[in-house]
Amino acid sequence: VTSGRVTLKTIAEALGISRTSVSNAYNRPDQLAPELRSRILGKADELGYAGPDPAARRLRSGRSDTVGLLLGGGLARAFDDPAAVLLLRGIARAVEAAGLALLLVPEHGAGVRDAVVAALGVCSLPAKHPGVQAALERRLPLVVVDQPRLPGHAYVGIDERGGARRAAEHLLALGHRRFAVVCEPQAHRERLAGYRRALDAAGADWARQELPAALAAEPRPTAVLAATDRLALAALEAARDAGLRVPEDLSVIGFDDVPGAARSLPALTTIRQPLLEKGELAGRLLVAAPSGQVAILPVELVVRGSTAPPSYY
Amino acid sequence: VTSGRVTLKTIAEALGISRTSVSNAYNRPDQLAPELRSRILGKADELGYAGPDPAARRLRSGRSDTVGLLLGGGLARAFDDPAAVLLLRGIARAVEAAGLALLLVPEHGAGVRDAVVAALGVCSLPAKHPGVQAALERRLPLVVVDQPRLPGHAYVGIDERGGARRAAEHLLALGHRRFAVVCEPQAHRERLAGYRRALDAAGADWARQELPAALAAEPRPTAVLAATDRLALAALEAARDAGLRVPEDLSVIGFDDVPGAARSLPALTTIRQPLLEKGELAGRLLVAAPSGQVAILPVELVVRGSTAPPSYY
DNA sequence: TTGTACGCGTTATCAT
DNA sequence: ATGATAACGCGTACAA
Numbered sequence: 228v229t230s231g232r233v234t235l236k237t238i239a240e241a242l243g244i245s246r247t248s249v250s251n252a253y254n255r256p257d258q259l260a261p262e263l264r265s266r267i268l269g270k271a272d273e274l275g276y277a278g279p280d281p282a283a284r285r286l287r288s289g290r291s292d293t294v295g296l297l298l299g300g301g302l303a304r305a306f307d308d309p310a311a312v313l314l315l316r317g318i319a320r321a322v323e324a325a326g327l328a329l330l331l332v333p334e335h336g337a338g339v340r341d342a343v344v345a346a347l348g349v350c351s352l353p354a355k356h357p358g359v360q361a362a363l364e365r366r367l368p369l370v371v372v373d374q375p376r377l378p379g380h381a382y383v384g385i386d387e388r389g390g391a392r393r394a395a396e397h398l399l400a401l402g403h404r405r406f407a408v409v410c411e412p413q414a415h416r417e418r419l420a421g422y423r424r425a426l427d428a429a430g431a432d433w434a435r436q437e438l439p440a441a442l443a444a445e446p447r448p449t450a451v452l453a454a455t456d457r458l459a460l461a462a463l464e465a466a467r468d469a470g471l472r473v474p475e476d477l478s479v480i481g482f483d484d485v486p487g488a489a490r491s492l493p494a495l496t497t498i499r500q501p502l503l504e505k506g507e508l509a510g511r512l513l514v515a516a517p518s519g520q521v522a523i524l525p526v527e528l529v530v531r532g533s534t535a536p537p538s539y540y
Numbered sequence: 541v542t543s544g545r546v547t548l549k550t551i552a553e554a555l556g557i558s559r560t561s562v563s564n565a566y567n568r569p570d571q572l573a574p575e576l577r578s579r580i581l582g583k584a585d586e587l588g589y590a591g592p593d594p595a596a597r598r599l600r601s602g603r604s605d606t607v608g609l610l611l612g613g614g615l616a617r618a619f620d621d622p623a624a625v626l627l628l629r630g631i632a633r634a635v636e637a638a639g640l641a642l643l644l645v646p647e648h649g650a651g652v653r654d655a656v657v658a659a660l661g662v663c664s665l666p667a668k669h670p671g672v673q674a675a676l677e678r679r680l681p682l683v684v685v686d687q688p689r690l691p692g693h694a695y696v697g698i699d700e701r702g703g704a705r706r707a708a709e710h711l712l713a714l715g716h717r718r719f720a721v722v723c724e725p726q727a728h729r730e731r732l733a734g735y736r737r738a739l740d741a742a743g744a745d746w747a748r749q750e751l752p753a754a755l756a757a758e759p760r761p762t763a764v765l766a767a768t769d770r771l772a773l774a775a776l777e778a779a780r781d782a783g784l785r786v787p788e789d790l791s792v793i794g795f796d797d798v799p800g801a802a803r804s805l806p807a808l809t810t811i812r813q814p815l816l817e818k819g820e821l822a823g824r825l826l827v828a829a830p831s832g833q834v835a836i837l838p839v840e841l842v843v844r845g846s847t848a849p850p851s852y853y
Numbered sequence: 854t855t856g857t858a859c860g861c862g863t864t865a866t867c868a869t
Numbered sequence: 870a871t872g873a874t875a876a877c878g879c880g881t882a883c884a885a
Binding site for chain 1: 588590591593594595596597598599604605606608614615616618619620625626628629632633635636639640641642643644645646648649650651653654655656677678679680803
């Protein structure tokens with residue numbers, strides 16, 4: 228008379244055999260008489276046995292066949308933000324190639340503490356974020372993407388500062404002298420530093436500004452340095468609303484080179500970062516019990532239609 | 541002298557107290573003298589305790605705070621296919637709102653069998669797929685999206701056949717009589733049935749064809765019924781390559797209304813399905829221990845620039 | 854080929 | 870407030 232759930236034991240008792248044999252029927256078919264095995268499987272089916280409990284199996288074996296990912300901005304961002312989608316595509320490919328599962332961990336709540344994973348990716352988060360702290364406490368193998376730098380843990384990032392500098396230098400070379408910088412200071416600290424360095428070195432006028440205001444400043448900037456393509460695309464929009472032509476009246480440069488950047492009107496000049504490769508690399512590290520590797524991927528200026536020399540009239 | 545791993549027991553012994561108190565220090569702070577608690581936490585930190593093991597906790601408590609998703613076409617498709625991205629955005633929102641984690645399960649290998657989840661979403665898969673069979677065997681609460689129909693399990697889908705019929709009727713109403721149908725017969729059985737029904741009822745000429753060939757047939761079809769926007773977009777491409785103007789020489793209609801459909805040249809006429817809403821609904825069912833609910837969401841014809849009356853000359 | 858015995862790390866229950 | 874004990878469901882030496 229069984230109460231409640233059907234387990235290995237239930238089957239074993241129903242058949243008058245040992246649990247070992249039932250376990251073997253599932254995990255080591257060769258250690259078993261085929262005839263017995265099929266009797267076991269038959270009984271299991273008859274009794275509605277759901278198969279060896281994954282949680283118990285995990286506990287016992289100590290292994291886990293899933294890697295986790297903690298993404299700054301929340302779980303839904305994985306499918307919302309084009310740059311994140313691209314990054315995750317890379318990660319997913321590597322994880323899938325290894326035959327593992329990918330766990331998207333919620334940013335808040337008990338997420339990280341309860342995640343049953345062999346390793347955890349951490350992406351675009353402040354070092355003091357509770358999830359990052361929890362990850363550290365759990366002493367999991369970690370792979371950080373972009374943010375934060377965690378000494379002793381694997382890291383995959385890009386040359387943020389150099390890319391930003393490159394963007395500014397492109398506009399400076401075109402002759403621009405008055406700039407608006409659009410960014411989120413805490414999230415884009417490195418990029419901001421890169422802009423600053425190039426701009427100050429050239430003695431240019433610039434100010435960090437919010438988006439609609441940036442275009443209304445007096446004297447009006449002739450170029451916008453946007454820390455992400457999303458912001459750059461928004462700047463294009465704002466320019467249009469303000470009756471400004473891009474690039475004649477205003478140059479705009481972005482950062483990331485998301486798929487939409489090539490399709491905007493005008494197409495966006497931007498700093499390309501290899502999002503897919505970054506993801507694939509992070510994914511490969513994730514499945515390989517990472518240990519402190521650091522990779523900084525290069526970025527590249529992509530000139531399209533949204534930047535041109537300033538026109539004085 | 542401890543060997544290997546640090547566990548609850550390690551802490552308890554080091555402090556000469558019971559494991560219960562250590563456990564409570566983590567899970568029931570109120571059941572504990574604050575002074576003892578901080579001593580425990582201190583020792584834990586000192587010894588490098590990683591906190592209660594999630595696998596063990598799961599086993600003991602029987603609860604799981606993650607839902608799984610098995611996606612036809614593989615894990616990477618979640619970030620590759622625009623329609624899937626949209627669907628998953630909806631799912632992720634609902635799952636995140638419930639504070640749960642989302643496990644992307646690999647299609648092949650032991651994926652489903654080893655997934656530690658409270659419920660499993662199954663998306664666009666044939667009924668005989670090993671993953672689906674495994675899910676059934678595990679007796680998990682299931683939420684099927686699109687495919688396959690599984691009696692007794694929750695289902696979220698759309699009016700596939702009606703949508704396809706609507707697409708065909710749109711072209712018929714424009715005066716078309718010769719059609720090429722582009723689809724994957726097994727994956728788009730319902731849509732194919734919808735096309736067939738409308739086309740046959742109208743006595744139109746039509747044939748299912750592969751993409752480059754479809755446009756080369758003699759006499760050339762005046763319209764293409766594509767079972768997905770992806771195929772429709774490819775048809776646009778093929779038409780361009782063949783020197784055909786759309787919609788003057790050839791009308792093309794898609795299915796799904798992915799974001800790219802509105803941006804193509806010409807913009808794609810298509811059958812819109814509410815991918816985001818479908819995902820959100822599936823997600824809500826997933827987190828709510830679903831039990832057999834069935835929802836069929838409506839579709840809608842969206843007329844854009846890729847369809848027009850045929851021109852005879 | 855099959856069974857015995859033990860342990861995986863935790864939490865619930867009940868007693869103190 | 871704290872502790873002893875018993876599961877949870879399973880894997881795997883090892884012995885038979």
